[in-house]
Amino acid sequence: MIAAMNRESFEQFWPAFKDIILQQETYAFDAEMTCEESYQLWCASPIRSYGWFEENVVLGTYYLKANAMGPSNHICNCGYMVKPDAGGQGIARKLCEHSQLIARQLGFEAMQFNSVVSTNERAIRLWKTLGFDIIGTIPKAYRHPRLGYVDSFIMHKLLG
Template sequence: MLIREAAPEDWPAVWPFFHTVIAAGETFPYPLDLSSDLGREWWMLAAPHRTVVAVNAAGTVVGTANMTRNRPGNGAHVASASYLVDPAHHGRGIGRALVEYTLDWARANGYRAMQFNAVVANNHHAVKLYRSLGFDIVGTVPEAFHHPVDGYVGLHVMHRPL
């Protein structure tokens, strides 16, 4: 698998699984009816931020991540990232590879830590993955996410030093 800088022409390959994941409403606090144009604007970040795609041996885009600072100004030393893996390719280590890539990017760019502000508490696969890579849950905002099946669930804030 290759992880490379995303180009504008990658969006048509990202959009179908981006849309599937967002419309399911289980893992991202985005509007369920998010349009392709607004999704592209929110996901495909311009420099100095970064968006990458994971491409398998067949040349198919199977995942994506974006990386940015968590906050501007006096909080700019903490990175943040978001990840999407095509559901048709779950369980193949793509998410782990993307998280490791973003951690390397953050270290190389002088960040002191990485923080995720909104990890859905019942997204057990993501929580397990992040914890296995050294992230701790530093707090949970109760009932901050309206899950379509489980109702109101918490959002974890997860952090790890670099």
């Protein structure tokens, strides 16, 4: 079930969030971020934040926010995380589909992912199946802990 995230549900998800940012393989977040800083980034600052709940356990989450201000505020941006032990269950797909529905309801006309690490092949395949295109490559944009500098992609989808 998808429902809005709050402080309590984020704190429940925090160990998985922390583990993902410590790995430094998919998110350009500071590995030293605190739970409070992460909550502010993921839940308080964005327009919306939702989680995938099973038996009151948060298995995945996403945020939705405007990608820019003013004349570009019709394009939104989202970030998604799924607990590593819950991967492969279709949760990221369901969260992305839900985020597109909510984005349309909020009046957004497009969705853009600003920095999808090129080595995150699983996510790239999923986003492509959901209609996103790679519209740009940022050379050596990400310092991968095992592979060194790798490219990041800008991915985009019109929601109309």
